[in-house]
Amino acid sequence: MTGGGNPASSVFTYDTLVHAISGAA
DSSP states (O other): OOTOOOOHHHHHHHHHHHHHHHHOO
8 A cells, every 4th residue: 555655645645545444344
C-alpha cells in the first residue's frame, strides 16, 4: 500500500479499507 509517500495517508487508507470490509461483511 502507498499513501503518496505520507505514512499518515497510508494508515488512513488501510483504516478505511478495514472499515469498508467490516461494513460489507
